[in-house]
Amino acid sequence: MSKSKGIIKSLFEKPWEKDQIAIDNEHQGQTLSLSKYKVGLRTIMVVSTVIFSLFIVAYSDRMLVHDWRSMPEPWLLWLNTGVIILGSLVFHFTKLASDKDQNDKIKNGLYLVGFLAYSFLIGQLLAWYQLMSSGYYATTNVANAFFYLFTTLHGLHLIGGLYFWGRTTSKFLSKNSKVEDVKHSIELCAIYWHFLLAVWLVLFGLMLFT
Amino acid sequence: MSDEYEHKLEAKSDYTTDASTVGASDIDSVPEAEVADQELYHSHSWWTTYVFSQDAKYIGVQYALTAIGTGLLGLVLSWLMRIQLAFPGLGWLEPAAYYQFVTMHGMIMVIYLLTALFLGGFGNLLIPLMCGSRDMAFPYVNMLSYWAFVVAVLVLLASFFVPGGPTGAGWTLYPPQAITAGTPGSDWGIILMLVSLILFVAGFTMGGLNYIITVLQLRARGMTLMRMPLTIWGIFTATVLALLAFPALLVGCLMMTLDSMLGTSFFMPAMVSLGEKLSYDGGSPILFQHLFWFFGHPEVYIVALPAFGIVSDLLSVHARKNIFGYRMMVWAIVGIGALSFFVWAHHMYVSGMNPWFGFFFATTTLIIAVPTAIKVYNWIITLWRGNIQLSLPMLFSLAFIVTFLNGGLTGLFLGNVTVDVPLSDTYFVVAHFHMVMGIAPILVVFGAIYHWYPLITGRMLNETLGKIHFWITFVGSYAIYFPMHYQGFVGVPRRYFEIYESPYIETSTLLLNQFITIAALIVGAAQLLFLYNIIVSARLGKKSEKNPWKACSLEWQTPQMPPEHGNWGKETPKVYRWAYDFSVPGAKEDYIPQNVPPSEVTGAKVEKT
Numbered sequence: 001m002s003k004s005k006g007i008i009k010s011l012f013e014k015p016w017e018k019d020q021i022a023i024d025n026e027h028q029g030q031t032l033s034l035s036k037y038k039v040g041l042r043t044i045m046v047v048s049t050v051i052f053s054l055f056i057v058a059y060s061d062r063m064l065v066h067d068w069r070s071m072p073e074p075w076l077l078w079l080n081t082g083v084i085i086l087g088s089l090v091f092h093f094t095k096l097a098s099d100k101d102q103n104d105k106i107k108n109g110l111y112l113v114g115f116l117a118y119s120f121l122i123g124q125l126l127a128w129y130q131l132m133s134s135g136y137y138a139t140t141n142v143a144n145a146f147f148y149l150f151t152t153l154h155g156l157h158l159i160g161g162l163y164f165w166g167r168t169t170s171k172f173l174s175k176n177s178k179v180e181d182v183k184h185s186i187e188l189c190a191i192y193w194h195f196l197l198a199v200w201l202v203l204f205g206l207m208l209f210t
Numbered sequence: 211m212s213d214e215y216e217h218k219l220e221a222k223s224d225y226t227t228d229a230s231t232v233g234a235s236d237i238d239s240v241p242e243a244e245v246a247d248q249e250l251y252h253s254h255s256w257w258t259t260y261v262f263s264q265d266a267k268y269i270g271v272q273y274a275l276t277a278i279g280t281g282l283l284g285l286v287l288s289w290l291m292r293i294q295l296a297f298p299g300l301g302w303l304e305p306a307a308y309y310q311f312v313t314m315h316g317m318i319m320v321i322y323l324l325t326a327l328f329l330g331g332f333g334n335l336l337i338p339l340m341c342g343s344r345d346m347a348f349p350y351v352n353m354l355s356y357w358a359f360v361v362a363v364l365v366l367l368a369s370f371f372v373p374g375g376p377t378g379a380g381w382t383l384y385p386p387q388a389i390t391a392g393t394p395g396s397d398w399g400i401i402l403m404l405v406s407l408i409l410f411v412a413g414f415t416m417g418g419l420n421y422i423i424t425v426l427q428l429r430a431r432g433m434t435l436m437r438m439p440l441t442i443w444g445i446f447t448a449t450v451l452a453l454l455a456f457p458a459l460l461v462g463c464l465m466m467t468l469d470s471m472l473g474t475s476f477f478m479p480a481m482v483s484l485g486e487k488l489s490y491d492g493g494s495p496i497l498f499q500h501l502f503w504f505f506g507h508p509e510v511y512i513v514a515l516p517a518f519g520i521v522s523d524l525l526s527v528h529a530r531k532n533i534f535g536y537r538m539m540v541w542a543i544v545g546i547g548a549l550s551f552f553v554w555a556h557h558m559y560v561s562g563m564n565p566w567f568g569f570f571f572a573t574t575t576l577i578i579a580v581p582t583a584i585k586v587y588n589w590i591i592t593l594w595r596g597n598i599q600l601s602l603p604m605l606f607s608l609a610f611i612v613t614f615l616n617g618g619l620t621g622l623f624l625g626n627v628t629v630d631v632p633l634s635d636t637y638f639v640v641a642h643f644h645m646v647m648g649i650a651p652i653l654v655v656f657g658a659i660y661h662w663y664p665l666i667t668g669r670m671l672n673e674t675l676g677k678i679h680f681w682i683t684f685v686g687s688y689a690i691y692f693p694m695h696y697q698g699f700v701g702v703p704r705r706y707f708e709i710y711e712s713p714y715i716e717t718s719t720l721l722l723n724q725f726i727t728i729a730a731l732i733v734g735a736a737q738l739l740f741l742y743n744i745i746v747s748a749r750l751g752k753k754s755e756k757n758p759w760k761a762c763s764l765e766w767q768t769p770q771m772p773p774e775h776g777n778w779g780k781e782t783p784k785v786y787r788w789a790y791d792f793s794v795p796g797a798k799e800d801y802i803p804q805n806v807p808p809s810e811v812t813g814a815k816v817e818k819t
Contacts, residue, residue: 007426007435010434010435010436011435011436011537011540011541011544013434013435013436014537015434015436015437015536015537015788021787024432024434024436024437025432025786026432027431027432027433027434028431029341029342029343029427029428029429029430029431029432029433030426030427030428030429031426031427031429031435032426032427034427036347036348036423036427036428039422039423039426039427040347040348040419040423043418043419043422043423043453044419046453046454047415047453047454047457050453050454050457050458051457051460051461054457054458054461054501054504055461058461058465058476058497058501061494061497062476062492062493062494062497065492065493065494066492067475067491067492068492138468138472138474139472139473139474139489142474142475142476142492142493145468145472145474145475145476149464149465149468
């Protein structure tokens with residue numbers, strides 16, 4: 001009886017009717033049949049999506065002004081895009097491995113994910129360096145400023161993700177830990193990694209095509 | 211703390227209802243919990259109990275005290291401004307100081323007082339208790355949220371002590387003037403303000419996560435969404451709004467910080483300052499206005515919706531009558547919340563926009579009056595034939611209805627583009643937003659504090675002091691803001707730091723300015739009575755019985771009052787009804803708490819809502 005319903009749907013309940021009272025008395029107090037961590041992650045992703053969307057709106061608005069000079073995309077960004085796609089893929093397989101309790105695969109997967117994430121961050125910094133040494137500073141043109149802003153925010157999101165990746169990994173590596181203890185964390189981290197990949201693809205695409 | 215009060219509702223045998231035909235064990239049936247009980251963090255020292263507390267009740271009180279403390283500073287700033295306005299000849303304030311005080315007063319009151327108090331304060335105190343949970347979903351994150359707020363406040367206050375002082379750009383912080391030389395605090399003050407806001411948003415997001423997830427996922431058994439008290443609905447919806455609206459403020463603040471510190475041109479157009487061409491080019495100040503008001507208008511409802519919810523509960527409890535049209539009230543809260551994202555540009559009618567754009571926003575603005583009016587009607591119908599107790603929470607709630615109605619009606623004027631244009635930037639606007647967003651929510655805050663004070667301290671606030679406080683505050687705020695409507699009509703502009711007699715300014719304006727200032731000083735001083743009452747009653751107040759207002763909602767049904775860590779003793783409550791079963795025909799008492807099973811009140815006939 002504890003089947004959860006959507007929030008919108010429950011707005012149309014008639015809690016004073018006898019049948020509904022019987023149903024309501026069986027209610028378990030949970031609206032969505034998800035863990036609180038998963039709801040938390042989703043909320044965070046919604047808030048981040050709003051932030052990035054507003055930046056994209058600002059970008060599109062600012063683009064129309066006469067002084068806009070599009071920035072060239074250094075080749076390094078393509079490499080970084082490859083790295084972050086790979087990171088997402090590896091996390092996906094790590095998640096699949098955790099469903100099957102394959103300890104070694106999980107361990108290697110987690111290491112690889114961390115390595116790829118740090119490589120991505122270093123790659124982004126190198127891209128900054130490349131741009132700055134060719135004279136594309138944030139103050140030179142606002143298009144450059146948007147690039148630095150986007151990459152910084154995306155990078156900060158990834159660093160936040162790495163914090164939870166680190167917690168999960170060290171928990172998994174500690175003695176007497178079982179796959180069960182980290183299964184959920186791995187799933188959530190993997191979702192977040194896919195989310196950050198999607199954000200990056202949208203931002204990179206936006207900068208490529210404008 | 212007294213246990214004398216034992217609520218027991220006996221079944222009346224001479225009533226036969228559908229429910230009583232089955233055995234008690236059947237009608238009470240609530241299955242054993244399928245969801246595991248929440249694990250709690252237990253503090254071990256004084257520091258982790260009272261300072262770095264992870265208990266939502268303590269965090270709520272901490273939030274409230276910090277917010278009220280900051281709000282008192284905002285109050286003092288308003289006194290200083292009023293003295294300057296009433297007696298411009300004294301040379302009381304420099305122009306720069308006046309603008310700095312205007313800015314800080316606005317920002318403090320809207321964000322650091324009202325938002326923090328309603329969501330951080332009442333949200334933390336009431337969500338777990340009213341939903342029947344042991345604590346918030348993520349207590350540690352909740353603690354971080356409070357301390358981020360403290361740091362945000364400290365950074366804000368630090369701006370008083372940096373070279374150039376706090377920013378004087380007005381609470382809307384419009385570029386380019388906010389970061390251009392000539393505006394007070396354009397170097398350091400504005401940066402500290404922006405950093406403080408960014409910290410506030412970060413802290414709030416952590417808190418908001420808790421409020422939403424606790425309401426959605428950690429309620430007591432039997433507590434469906436449509437059985438939640440309206441207070442929770444208001445706080446919940448306001449939190450959703452805040453999580454969607456604060457990002458706009460964050461984005462605007464981040465880009466302006468870069469414009470100011472690095473010299474980027476997100477918002478800064480090409481301009482000449484002090485005869486010199488600045489390095490900025492092409493930025494769009496209007497873009498900032500859109501971002502700011504995309505946050506700023508929902509912000510009004512972030513403050514108003516919890517107030518709506520709380521006042522609904524206060525009216526119902528103190529009129530001993532169920533809230534009229536509960537489902538409609540929930541829909542109105544959700545509807546207002548959704549609409550609030552489509553009206554922002556009505557703050558920008560004079561910024562220059564396509565007339566169709568203005569037409570669209572005028573229409574949406576007036577549509578929002580529909581759910582709001584539904585709420586006002588429902589409050590009034592709730593009172594109709596109620597057993598109205600003129601207790602302090604009721605007095606403040608009644609005052610709220612009148613004040614909110616007043617502010618709402620002047621909103622109809624300002625929402626129409628053609629009427630707004632001559633009225634914009636006059637004292638009519640000042641009167642409007644203070645009535646609707648200053649006085650009205652603050653009256654609810656007072657009502658709520660008088661109502662829930664016993665829950666926090668176990669003692670009652672002094673009634674006589676409270677009555678004096680109420681009448682001075684209520685009558686006094688009308689003495690302050692009614693004349694401002696008139697001043698606005700005769701064209702007195704806002705934001706002028708001195709107004710002398712001139713061909714454009716009526717003599718009455720000058721006299722009214724003095725009258726308003728005296729009223730403001732008196733009303734402000736009356737708040738000292740309130741503070742005195744709060745501080746002294748915590749130790750010396752009359753001991754409160756358990757559930758002193760005979761309310762139905764869960765926060766009063768904890769085994770101990772004030773509730774202890776974990777709130778519910780051994781087992782979390784089971785809920786069998788909504789929070790408004792007052793004066794139910796057939797029931798022995800005039801209220802049936804939410805956790806009283808039907809077998810104990812078989813005679814009661816629950817009415818349709």
